[in-house]
Amino acid sequence: MDEEALRDFMPTAFGSSNPDDVLEAQMEKARRPGFEKKFKAAAPDQEDDDDDDDGDDDSDSSSGDSDDMDDSGYPVSHDVVFKTHDRAVTSIALDTAGARMITGSTDCTLKFHDFASMAPNTIRAFKSIDPTATKNSATSETHPIHQVSFNPFSGNQVLVVTATPQARVISRDGETEYETVKGDMYLRDMNMTKGHVSEITSGAWSPLISDQFVTAGTDSTLRIWDLNLRSKQKEIIVHKSRQAGAAGRSRMTAVAWGNSPEGSSSLLVAAALDGALLIWPGQGPYHRPSAEVKDAHKPDTWTSGIDISSDGRLIVTRGGDDTIKTWDTRKFKAPINTVVHLSTSQQYPTSNVIFAPNTSAILAGSQEGSLYILNPATLRPALVTPVTPSSPLTVVQWHPKLNQIITGSANAETHLLFSPNNSSKGAVSILSRLPKRRHIDDDATLTTDHDSLGVSGDAILNPGTSSEAIQASTYASRHPTIGLTASGKSRDPRRPHVPLQTPFSKSQPSEDHINRRVAFSDMRNEDPREALLRYADKAVQDPMFTKAWSKTQPKTVYQSISDDEDGGVRKKRKT
Incomplete structure (x- = not known):
């Protein structure tokens, strides 16, 4: 048993194998347990013994089982x-x-x-x-x-x-x-x-x-x-x-x-x-x-x-x-x-x-x-x-x-x-196809199709591109639902759009350009409270909206009573 196992393990030949042998081995590897081929070779001294009923029955049963299983x-x-x-x-x-x-x-x-x-x-x-x-x-x-x-x-x-x-x-x-x-x-x-x-x-x-x-x-x-x-x-x-x-x-x-x-x-x-x-x-x-x-x-x-x-x-x-x-x-x-x-x-x-x-x-x-x-x-x-x-x-x-x-x-x-x-x-x-070649650096779990170099055929790589960039490009081309597009949008429809870190998108002008060309654009950096308090004195001296009230506003007719007089204002008792 040990010699047979070793013989099955060791290759029968070296160098390039015959494609027909590879295809036949692939098909045999896909054969399910219980459907193995059964061959019964007759011994040399029994070839002429065709009238043996037991031998015929055994031969027919073994070959018949194999044919019935496959056909x-x-x-x-x-x-x-x-x-x-x-x-x-x-x-x-x-x-x-x-x-x-x-x-x-x-x-x-x-x-x-x-x-x-x-x-x-x-x-x-x-x-x-x-x-x-x-x-x-x-x-x-x-x-x-x-x-x-x-x-x-x-x-x-x-x-x-x-x-x-x-x-x-x-x-x-x-x-x-x-x-x-x-x-x-x-x-x-x-x-x-x-x-x-x-x-x-x-x-x-x-x-x-x-x-x-x-x-x-x-x-x-x-x-x-x-x-x-x-x-x-x-x-x-x-x-x-x-x-x-x-x-x-x-x-x-x-x-x-x-x-x-x-x-x-x-x-x-x-x-x-x-x-x-x-x-x-x-x-x-x-x-x-x-x-x-x-x-x-x-x-x-x-x-x-x-x-x-x-x-x-x-x-x-x-x-x-x-x-x-x-x-x-x-x-x-x-x-x-x-x-x-x-x-x-x-x-x-x-x-x-x-x-x-x-x-x-x-x-x-x-x-x-x-x-x-x-x-x-x-x-x-x-x-x-x-x-x-x-x-x-x-x-x-x-x-x-x-x-x-x-x-x-x-x-x-x-x-x-x-x-x-x-x-x-x-x-x-x-x-019926031969196994596809793989590159030594190609990860089979990340790609679904391979060429002789292990790089996607639709990937555009510039000269001098690093191996990390090649792997990232291959991974992105094989997984269209992962990562970002060239415009920054997510390929995955379930993933929200991730904006850039800057407050402006790539298609918008820079902040310096807006400050130079747009009037009052620098007001976005000011504190609103401080900006309003800057005009507090001016609003009292020269009011713009309440200036007419200074002449038409009636005088106060209510008598001002302090808290010390008559013990202060008494609250009305609840009935």
């Missing part, structure tokens, strides 16, 4: 890990082409990842933003990210739902393009408000209209928004719960918008805290649900996940009562199948459940950190594989074009599961 249709044999967040990952979104990934977390930030610019040694986010931060506020509050989703019609718009009453639509580069209106929290009738009055829990894009999306809030409403209408929501759906008493309100926990079985219309499905599961036609009317199950899940438990199959015939829900249920939209009265599955919605209310792109499987994370791939017909596990042991798996996604499964965990890790034989681009393209 079973589930891309889970290899893994690439992203450690870009500080807290639990709550939402993952990929654009239609699969070129960019955005992740949200309870650390209140969105991380932008571009697969085309990554290498095995530069797996990190190229941008991080706080969508709730305002540009003019220095002490703006931050809120956890509930949901992030790309517009299915275009990869240039992203719906962001945070723990606020307002949802936002940002560009793929993080610029805010649309923000929903906040409603009046003092109005009792939710039909009269122009927006949500409390926290939004979930959102979804319309599958038929590119400019519309829906949000679900804790104010017992679903609101449909149009990007062309900014003053208020386009449609409002108020859920009146019978279990909520006179108020009739129940928090809406999750919403999904998918295709209907007919194909020409859509379905709007939502779950409430009172255990109800409701369906509306995607194009209306929204006065009352077309189908409703009152006790779909246990009341007062958080139904965190809802998804609609691609054909619109099945609905899967994940409730806070530790169950996963499937429903038929054509016979929406009782669940088709129910399976016990421990819920993580109590700690992570955005834990989801999804259908595979071809509705061949159902994916969900577990409390112990395993990925469950269930059979949609029976809800029995087709595959259970650990991803982040001892850390809950909070969110899962399956991209149809990349054929890769993306998972987010409570330990702030994002995993890209793939198979070299069945997956394309994404994590496969990352491991």
